[in-house]
Amino acid sequence: MKHTDIKDIVTKKEFLGTQVTVCGWVRTARDSKNMAFLALNDGTTLNHLQIVIDKSTDVVLPDGATKLGAALKVVGTVVENINNGSVEINAEEITVLGECPADYPLQKKFQKLETLREMPHIRVRTNTFNAVFRVRSVMAAAIHRFFQDRGFVYVNTPLITGSDCEGAGEMFKVTTIGYSNEYKTEEEYYADDFFGKKAGLSVSGQLEGEVAAMAMGKIYTFGPSFRAEKSNTVRHVAEFWHVEPEVAFAELPDLIELAQDMIKYIIRDYMEKCPEELKFFEERFEKGLTDKLLNVVNSDFAIVDYTEAIEILKKADVKFDYKVEWGCDLQSEHERYITEVVYKKPVFLINYPKEIKSFYMKQNADGKTVAATDLLVPGIGEIIGGSEREADLNKLLSAMEAKGMSTEDYKDYLDLRKYGTVPHSGFGLGFERVIMYCTGMGNIRDVIFYPRTVGNIR
Numbered sequence: 001m002k003h004t005d006i007k008d009i010v011t012k013k014e015f016l017g018t019q020v021t022v023c024g025w026v027r028t029a030r031d032s033k034n035m036a037f038l039a040l041n042d043g044t045t046l047n048h049l050q051i052v053i054d055k056s057t058d059v060v061l062p063d064g065a066t067k068l069g070a071a072l073k074v075v076g077t078v079v080e081n082i083n084n085g086s087v088e089i090n091a092e093e094i095t096v097l098g099e100c101p102a103d104y105p106l107q108k109k110f111q112k113l114e115t116l117r118e119m120p121h122i123r124v125r126t127n128t129f130n131a132v133f134r135v136r137s138v139m140a141a142a143i144h145r146f147f148q149d150r151g152f153v154y155v156n157t158p159l160i161t162g163s164d165c166e167g168a169g170e171m172f173k174v175t176t177i178g179y180s181n182e183y184k185t186e187e188e189y190y191a192d193d194f195f196g197k198k199a200g201l202s203v204s205g206q207l208e209g210e211v212a213a214m215a216m217g218k219i220y221t222f223g224p225s226f227r228a229e230k231s232n233t234v235r236h237v238a239e240f241w242h243v244e245p246e247v248a249f250a251e252l253p254d255l256i257e258l259a260q261d262m263i264k265y266i267i268r269d270y271m272e273k274c275p276e277e278l279k280f281f282e283e284r285f286e287k288g289l290t291d292k293l294l295n296v297v298n299s300d301f302a303i304v305d306y307t308e309a310i311e312i313l314k315k316a317d318v319k320f321d322y323k324v325e326w327g328c329d330l331q332s333e334h335e336r337y338i339t340e341v342v343y344k345k346p347v348f349l350i351n352y353p354k355e356i357k358s359f360y361m362k363q364n365a366d367g368k369t370v371a372a373t374d375l376l377v378p379g380i381g382e383i384i385g386g387s388e389r390e391a392d393l394n395k396l397l398s399a400m401e402a403k404g405m406s407t408e409d410y411k412d413y414l415d416l417r418k419y420g421t422v423p424h425s426g427f428g429l430g431f432e433r434v435i436m437y438c439t440g441m442g443n444i445r446d447v448i449f450y451p452r453t454v455g456n457i458r
């Protein structure tokens, strides 16, 4: 169907005075005796295009064309809108492509995000979700460009896996055997299952990412990860998109530099490519969003030792729900205090106690901490988790033993330390979390198309 994008008509002067065909859905309609006005949106921009129907001419306004949500094709001439300096269409021919009955859920101008969440197939038609998903697309492209321009190889790591990367017991099982009381033991069950052993959905592509980095030097993954976390928070979903670079010959400071460069790059790109959406989010969801992002782009992130953070938190004049002690895992309230109240910018927390972090992290010389880093940002908390990896086979084996892990399941991974091991580092960025940060959307369920959370799937 030959037609012109509304975005082009509203932004490019060359259409003025010409006849065009536009297609879209009716967002608002006003119909009176002599004139009718329709606001048409085709998803290419947040701006609606005004269609003017002069009833004194022989142009026909077909039945159903003024119903909210109806799909139309309009042929007409682009003219200047004298009231606001933008353009509108003087309609010459209107075709209803798809009618829309009165039970269309978006009759009210503004609906609560909670209400919209109940209808993911409809909410994408609102300006909010149009903006969110366009920004998401632009940011995904920026991530690829950032890594591709720096010579990183994009690898697709398996989604179904036999090994648990994070070891936090949050894996979804993958099985083809339904409910059955035929099996006496778990081993018997899995032996009979599709893969002949226990399998699950991957929580992270890191272990395979390390395999690839040991061959190609610099790699990244960008795909879904799955976590059966029961935590019903505004920043957790069971299926999220994960960006995981892995770099050979890189130590923790190199990794921190890479993460900071990447975050700044994608924010700069977003600000440049999506000014309309940014303005929308600033007005509707987060006052000061633009200044916040400019500040991120223009200043260095803080780097703070975990031990120092604990001291700061202990001295803080605030009552936390969870008590702070050296060795404790930081809760979101602690992370947010550090980044929002103390530093007021993104903070790399480094050198965490080894007990609260994963087996693969490089053990520091103090014997107590590992060369890990989490990037904490105001408003959200952790958006990145990463580390230098333990490159020494014996140290890695002892960490696995201390965590009660079976080395048998990680034989391939251990081979990396046997055959030409090198210092290497990587991190995981939660894609939805960085979108939340850049849009001001307060709930992760509103930055992913079909959010999966505990008790909720469709």
Ligand code: 4AD
Pocket (backbone or CB within 6 Å): 165, 166, 203, 204, 205, 206, 227, 229, 235, 236, 237, 238, 240, 242, 244, 245, 382, 383, 384, 385, 386, 387, 426, 427, 428, 429, 430, 431, 432, 433
């Ligand atoms: O900190 P995490 O668990 O680290 C890893 O998975 C490492 N294997 C990454 C690596 O070094 N390659 O997860 C990384 C990031 C978190 O910082 C968070 O942003 C995001 O993934 N994330 C989630 N996002 C949404 N919902 C969830 N349930 C998430 N769990 C983690």
Ligand code: MG
Pocket (backbone or CB within 6 Å): 374, 382, 384, 385
């Ligand atoms: Mg983490």
